[in-house]
Amino acid sequence: MKALMFNHALELFSRHALRQNYPDVGYEELSRKVMEYAQGVPSALKVLGCFLFEREKEVWENAIKKLRRILHPSIQEVLKLSYDGLDDKEKNIFLDVACFLNGEDVYSVMKFLDTSGFYPEIGIILIDKSLIAVSCNKITMHDLLQGLGREIVQQKSIDPRNRS
Structure with a gap:
């Protein structure tokens, strides 16, 4: 059963990271290490694969x-790698979706982003x-990613009145 779950996770990760079902020669061990830190969580595998x-x-x-420098790896820390790779506008949109726009109509969100000065x-x-x-x-966002976004906003300012 574990082997089947591992192969499924490897295929999911490989589809996003390499656009094929299994890693190329030379990427097998790297893929295994990334999967180990993602702890088999599909959204983490997708996010890291896309990154x-x-x-x-x-x-x-x-x-x-x-990832190895993270003493007690958690999924949010793994997912934060992709957030850290975004530019400032992308980060702001990510945080807006996490805090306010998750589950909202895509056309309303696009209009809101446009009037807010985001593209x-x-x-x-x-x-x-x-x-x-x-x-x-x-617009939808996985619960783990939404939690990450909300935690990032909380860390920016302890006083809720100063949060953007």
């Missing part, structure tokens, strides 16, 4: 080193990186 897509082995190795098409990058999704014309 590593079309990146050189050196980027994979650096990401694994960063709604930036959100497509968040979809490509599996940080948000569109389902039944609604």
